[in-house]
Amino acid sequence: MTLLLSLVSPHRIFQSSDYRLTGFKGGIAVPEEDVAGAKQLSIHSSGLTAQISFTGLARVGSLKTRDWLRDIANQASNASDPIDVDSLVLQIAQRGSAVVRTVSADYRSLTVVLAITQPGRKPRFILVSNIDRLDGPRRARPIDKLEVSQLSVSRARLFVLGFDVGVDDNPRRYLESLIRSGEDVQKVKEALHRLNVHAAKNPNSKGFISEGCMVNCLNRDGSMSAQNFGSVAGIPDSFLGSFNMGEILRKGFPANDMTIRQSQSTPFKPEVRWLEPEGEVRILGFVSPSATAVGIGNDSGGEFDKLRIQGLRGSVSLRKNELVWAVVARIHFEAGPTGPAPGNESELPFFAKYSTQYPLVLDNVVVQNLKLSFDILVDGELHTLKIRQSGGGLRHKDYSTPSLVLHANEEIDITVPRTGLTLSARVGQGAATGDLESWFKISNIP
Numbered sequence: 469m470t471l472l473l474s475l476v477s478p479h480r481i482f483q484s485s486d487y488r489l490t491g492f493k494g495g496i497a498v499p500e501e502d503v504a505g506a507k508q509l510s511i512h513s514s515g516l517t518a519q520i521s522f523t524g525l526a527r528v529g530s531l532k533t534r535d536w537l538r539d540i541a542n543q544a545s546n547a548s549d550p551i552d553v554d555s556l557v558l559q560i561a562q563r564g565s566a567v568v569r570t571v572s573a574d575y576r577s578l579t580v581v582l583a584i585t586q587p588g589r590k591p592r593f594i595l596v597s598n599i600d601r602l603d604g605p606r607r608a609r610p611i612d613k614l615e616v617s618q619l620s621v622s623r624a625r626l627f628v629l630g631f632d633v634g635v636d637d638n639p640r641r642y643l644e645s646l647i648r649s650g651e652d653v654q655k656v657k658e659a660l661h662r663l664n665v666h667a668a669k670n671p672n673s674k675g676f677i678s679e680g681c682m683v684n685c686l687n688r689d690g691s692m693s694a695q696n697f698g699s700v701a702g703i704p705d706s707f708l709g710s711f712n713m714g715e716i717l718r719k720g721f722p723a724n725d726m727t728i729r730q731s732q733s734t735p736f737k738p739e740v741r742w743l744e745p746e747g748e749v750r751i752l753g754f755v756s757p758s759a760t761a762v763g764i765g766n767d768s769g770g771e772f773d774k775l776r777i778q779g780l781r782g783s784v785s786l787r788k789n790e791l792v793w794a795v796v797a798r799i800h801f802e803a804g805p806t807g808p809a810p811g812n813e814s815e816l817p818f819f820a821k822y823s824t825q826y827p828l829v830l831d832n833v834v835v836q837n838l839k840l841s842f843d844i845l846v847d848g849e850l851h852t853l854k855i856r857q858s859g860g861g862l863r864h865k866d867y868s869t870p871s872l873v874l875h876a877n878e879e880i881d882i883t884v885p886r887t888g889l890t891l892s893a894r895v896g897q898g899a900a901t902g903d904l905e906s907w908f909k910i911s912n913i914p
Contacts, residue, residue, distance in 0.1 A: 523630030634670030803851035
């Protein structure tokens with residue numbers, strides 16, 4: 469058993485999961501340390517964002533819970549039809565039930581949590597478990613199947629799932645008051661981390677909770693952010709159509725080649741006071757991932773548009789306070805036969821909004837607060853991709869070892885794309901291609 473904290477409200481849902489996994493080997497439960505975010509993954513689809521976490525049984529032999537959850541999420545994200553939440557939940561319940569039945573009753577506890585946002589609806593919180601319940605106390609012993617319960621979030625509540633013996637009522641009330649008062653998201657994340665540390669240090673936890681944890685915040689508008697508290701390397705799976713940004717990052721860059729930390733700097737704002745460039749010239753290396761997504765812009769059904777990001781490797785030379793830009797990737801956009809049929813005036817063009825983490829590697833560190841946000845406008849056979857500006861950055865404290873480029877009182881600001889990027893393609897006429905340009909600037913921390 470491990471610890472999963474779910475703090476819900478009508479505006480956003482926070483989920484905190486520690487890194488300690490419980491495996492079942494040779495007839496006994498074994499605590500295992502695994503990659504950061506191993507118990508979390510996310511799905512980003514047109515009209516739906518889902519954050520999935522679990523606690524309890526993490527492995528039976530070579531079968532990992534996160535692997536079969538990832539398979540289900542990947543299948544749902546790649547399907548031609550919009551994601552059916554009920555079908556997704558049913559698959560999780562059926563697969564989980566089959567797994568827990570292979571384990572003795574004392575060790576078969578498993579709880580899967582889904583936080584879901586959809587336009588025009590309150591956030592939904594869904595529990596799939598054979599031991600935890602939303603409408604009552606935890607069962608004394610797990611049953612042999614996973615049951616589904618859910619609520620439409622209308623008030624602030626903290627659900628403590630998994631190994632909850634180290635959590636008393638005082639922190640529960642404090643966290644619920646924080647989210648009710650509209651406290652800053654960062655402060656809520658830090659409070660959840662402190663509660664996780666408190667539970668891990670409680671002797672009753674018996675070593676089955678790690679002090680480090682991954683804390684995720686899913687907002688009502690579908691945007692999300694995550695912070696890795698601790699030194700465990702790794703990044704969760706994140707699905708957007710056929711994109712799995714977590715897998716792209718893990719395959720493209722070995723864990724010992726980079727630092728995975730949450731960046732805290734704010735996006736560069738062009739209206740800030742300009743300062744003259746100063747100091748020595750610095751060389752800033754970057755690497756961007758390559759990936760392909762199909763099935764985007766699919767509200768109308770049929771075949772779908774295809775987006776391909778061609779990653780690049782390069783560097784920029786800049787001085788402090790100097791604003792420079794570089795091409796960090798190439799975008800290829802191909803229109804599929806999607807949208808209203810010709811002459812069907814009852815169907816209007818639709819504008820689909822998407823946002824996913826864009827894991828640019830800068831100075832050997834992943835910029836985790838940088839997103840790729842884009843819209844797709846479908847007007848008959850003319851499809852238009854618009855990539856909106858998004859900011860991110862790094863500070864000296866984001867490095868696990870001292871940076872040779874960035875000084876202790878400085879930050880690197882990134883804005884991508886440089887001026888926005890619009891590509892238009894017609895069905896059957898090949899891909900439209902454009903350069904994804906990014907601003908870079910080194911400056912003092914305000």
